[in-house]
Amino acid sequence: MIGRVVLAGVLVTAAAVPWLGRDYYATLMLPFFAYSVALLGLNLMFGTAGLLSFGHALFLAVGGYTAAYLGNTLRVRSLEVMLATAMVVAVLVALPVGWLCVRYVRIYFGMLTLAFGMLFYSFLYKFYALTGGDEGIPVARPTLLGHGFVELDKTGYLVGPYYYYSLAVCVLAAIAMWRIVGSPLGLSLRAIRENADKAAYVGVRVRRYRFYAFVIAAVFGAAGGVLLVVPTGLAAPTLAYWTHSGNLVFMLLLGGFGHFFGPVLGAFVFIFLQDQVMSVTEYWRFVFGVVLAAIVIFLPQGLMSLLTRTVDA
Amino acid sequence: MTPLLVARDLVKHYGDVQVLHGVSLTVREGEFVSIIGPNGAGKTTLVNVLTGLLRPTSGSVLFKGRDVAGVGPIRLAALGMARSFQLVNVFPGLTVAETLAVPTLARLGRGGRALAALAGQRDVAESAAQTAELFGLADKLGRTARTLAQGDKKLLDVASAFALRPDVILMDEPTSGVSTRDKTAIMETLVQAARRLGVKAIIQVEHDMDIVFAYSDRIVALHQGRVLADAAPDALRADDEVVATVLGAPR
Numbered sequence: 001m002i003g004r005v006v007l008a009g010v011l012v013t014a015a016a017v018p019w020l021g022r023d024y025y026a027t028l029m030l031p032f033f034a035y036s037v038a039l040l041g042l043n044l045m046f047g048t049a050g051l052l053s054f055g056h057a058l059f060l061a062v063g064g065y066t067a068a069y070l071g072n073t074l075r076v077r078s079l080e081v082m083l084a085t086a087m088v089v090a091v092l093v094a095l096p097v098g099w100l101c102v103r104y105v106r107i108y109f110g111m112l113t114l115a116f117g118m119l120f121y122s123f124l125y126k127f128y129a130l131t132g133g134d135e136g137i138p139v140a141r142p143t144l145l146g147h148g149f150v151e152l153d154k155t156g157y158l159v160g161p162y163y164y165y166s167l168a169v170c171v172l173a174a175i176a177m178w179r180i181v182g183s184p185l186g187l188s189l190r191a192i193r194e195n196a197d198k199a200a201y202v203g204v205r206v207r208r209y210r211f212y213a214f215v216i217a218a219v220f221g222a223a224g225g226v227l228l229v230v231p232t233g234l235a236a237p238t239l240a241y242w243t244h245s246g247n248l249v250f251m252l253l254l255g256g257f258g259h260f261f262g263p264v265l266g267a268f269v270f271i272f273l274q275d276q277v278m279s280v281t282e283y284w285r286f287v288f289g290v291v292l293a294a295i296v297i298f299l300p301q302g303l304m305s306l307l308t309r310t311v312d313a
Numbered sequence: 314m315t316p317l318l319v320a321r322d323l324v325k326h327y328g329d330v331q332v333l334h335g336v337s338l339t340v341r342e343g344e345f346v347s348i349i350g351p352n353g354a355g356k357t358t359l360v361n362v363l364t365g366l367l368r369p370t371s372g373s374v375l376f377k378g379r380d381v382a383g384v385g386p387i388r389l390a391a392l393g394m395a396r397s398f399q400l401v402n403v404f405p406g407l408t409v410a411e412t413l414a415v416p417t418l419a420r421l422g423r424g425g426r427a428l429a430a431l432a433g434q435r436d437v438a439e440s441a442a443q444t445a446e447l448f449g450l451a452d453k454l455g456r457t458a459r460t461l462a463q464g465d466k467k468l469l470d471v472a473s474a475f476a477l478r479p480d481v482i483l484m485d486e487p488t489s490g491v492s493t494r495d496k497t498a499i500m501e502t503l504v505q506a507a508r509r510l511g512v513k514a515i516i517q518v519e520h521d522m523d524i525v526f527a528y529s530d531r532i533v534a535l536h537q538g539r540v541l542a543d544a545a546p547d548a549l550r551a552d553d554e555v556v557a558t559v560l561g562a563p564r
Contacts, residue, residue: 183431
């Protein structure tokens with residue numbers, strides 16, 4: 001009950017942000033929505049199935065580059081087409097990558113996903129003709145449900161229609177993931193996380209379901225990637241770089257992978273903390289390192305455990 | 314009638330060490346078979362080969378007439394053989410209801426459905442509750458496995474194997490780690506549940522000879538990787554060699 005009230009409050013607040021008259025904060029919310037979508041997927045793999053990927057940024061890059069390529073080269077303008085295509089491309093990439101990766105668990109899974117992420121980074125960097133090399137591909141302003149909003153300037157577009165579009169995609173992603181976690185597959189994945197050997201003995205198709213989780217996470221990652229590159233206007237190879245994957249893992253740990261909304265909270269805190277710290281010091285990575293260490297030591301269940309504890313008390 | 318499980322001339326090497334030296338055994342419908350033997354006799358290896366986890370170096374395992382050597386636990390569960398473990402083996406973070414729903418979903422082939430709501434699967438919940446009832450866990454459906462008492466964990470472990478509604482269940486020391494007083498109670502629960510759920514045969518590995526002689530139709534005594542005896546309890550008791558090697562001091 002309290003959870004629903006909090007959730008409703010958060011949604012109303014998120015919807016009200018563009019009306020506060022501080023466009024800067026509204027634009028900061030855009031990567032938050034994008035990362036939330038991606039992290040909901042990543043957490044199906046980690047929080048639910050127990051597999052930690054260190055290369056998930058690969059799929060954000062797949063999404064970002066698909067959107068950029070469609071807009072720049074094929075002159076596609078519709079964001080819906082970009083999202084749908086990006087998700088299909090993500091499945092096509094995840095099929096072979098996931099098929100290989102889920103054969104391994106724990107650190108070997110992590111290393112293999114890291115390797116694929118770096119491979120994709122090199123591909124983006126080197127295949128200049130297709131990807132624009134280190135310059136990347138610019139992302140033109142897409143239409144939303146057929147509307148171009150040509151009367152709005154860039155900021156007006158981003159903190160207006162695009163803001164609500166991103167929020168809506170984020171809500172839809174959360175609903176879809178909520179259903180998946182509460183499905184038979186969700187339960188099978190939790191059984192696999194708790195005790196994979198035992199799961200196999202009671203008939204759970206361990207490898208296949210890990211593979212499903214991988215592909216679903218890839219689809220969410222690509223959708224997040226599309227949302228991410230529209231505000232920045234650029235798909236660049238750093239999208240796939242391992243530090244970007246590292247940031248995703250950081251957000252998961254920060255918010256708490258044990259709670260459905262932990263990753264969303266993690267994305268929020270990460271982005272606003274990064275913004276604040278960067279405005280004070282260029283050594284923001286140092287500050288983040290300290291924060292991460294403190295979280296792991298003092299709050300292994302993440303910031304979400306702090307909130308749920310307060311609510312329970 | 315074809316026997317449910319036929320193992321023929323099983324040989325298993327681990328590198329240079331030979332653990333099984335041509336073990337054969339047959340389990341028919343309606344039988345309760347105990348595998349006994351001193352430590353190092355090859356019991357665990359035999360169980361791992363019978364349950365498809367290990368591929369024998371040579372020899373064959375036929376389950377319902379099908380060769381199942383090395384097919385792995387998932388395939389074997391689908392064919393109708395379930396297994397429980399010597400050490401308590403549960404899903405610590407899942408509730409009793411969830412733990413029993415997992416094999417039920419697997420049996421019904423629905424474990425991979427991502428878009429159906431688990432809460433809407435009435436038959437799964439009912440089947441899980443029925444299994445819990447048989448194992449005296451009905452009032453603990455909402456408890457997570459890690460919070461259960463040791464005896465209940467053991468029951469839950471076995472119950473999750475029964476939730477597959479298998480034809481054959483293979484139990485590795487179902488009463489290990491349980492107080493002597495509780496052992497009989499657990500065995501009674503198991504045998505009752507097997508009858509109610511239509512399990513056709515039970516194979517167990519057991520050290521407690523009181524349990525073995527009280528429940529078995531047949532006892533297979535292993536010694537140094539060979540079958541020393543394969544007989545009904547009474548016949549076995551009369552066999553001096555078995556008594557000396559396997560049972561230890563004369564009883």
